[in-house]
């Protein structure tokens with residue numbers, strides 16, 4: 001039996017949010033009980049201790065509000081410490097990362113309509129092969145849409161394209177941010193209740209091959225914001241696991257992260273975690289946990 005870090009995003013009922021694949025709170029709770037039969041669910045801060053039983057860390061990405069409302073509530077009740085990574089962009093510059101603009105817009109228009117809009121407006125050649133990173137999406141058009149929006153098109157192109165659709169469905173950026181993300185008070189409350197808070201980034205960007213700039217703008221901005229609310233982050237989870245430059249990210253960023261007090265980082269590479277103290281640790285998506293452990 002192997003050590004494992006489970007990757008969670010949204011924990012909520014899907015309601016009308018069909019742009020995301022959430023885990024329902026009931027399934028989340030059942031999953032904790034299931035994992036507990038074979039693993040000790042431990043705080044991320046205890047992973048480098050000696051263990052007699054395989055361990056499991058629960059990791060949450062993106063700092064969305066549902067994680068406070070549902071997951072935190074369940075974790076508190078069960079006395080489990082989990083690891084949550086948050087972004088500073090929504091709080092300090094009213095910035096909604098593109099990935100969440102995509103999730104919210106995809107919740108309100110169909111994949112067919114979105115694909116038609118994208119296909120009419122942009123060059124979509126090569127998308128069939130390149131969108132394989134989203135192979136977990138059963139709907140092919142959803143897969144293409146997410147690939148085009150998250151990777152293929154420039155940030156400016158996507159921003160303008162989605163903003164138009166977003167504006168017709170949501171009141172304002174400020175309202176959306178208030179409802180969609182954890183705020184500083186909630187993050188502090190979670191931290192005070194024993195949850196570990198880590199860095200996900202500032203604007204949720206993939207690694208850009210420029211370690212100094214990426215560290216300063218994406219990582220340190222988030223770290224400083226957390227410090228300003230009294231939390232010193234010690235763990236890092238890069239957005240998209242670093243993106244397509246994840247190999248370079250590991251080579252170029254590791255020493256910078258270590259010299260800035262980061263203990264370790266979690267990827268989106270699927271796999272277990274050995275006992276040999278790797279800095280970068282694989283994860284298993286929560287939707288695959290029952291087949292694998």
Ligand SMILES: [Zn+2]
Pocket residue numbers: 061062200204239240
């Ligand atoms: Zn993320």
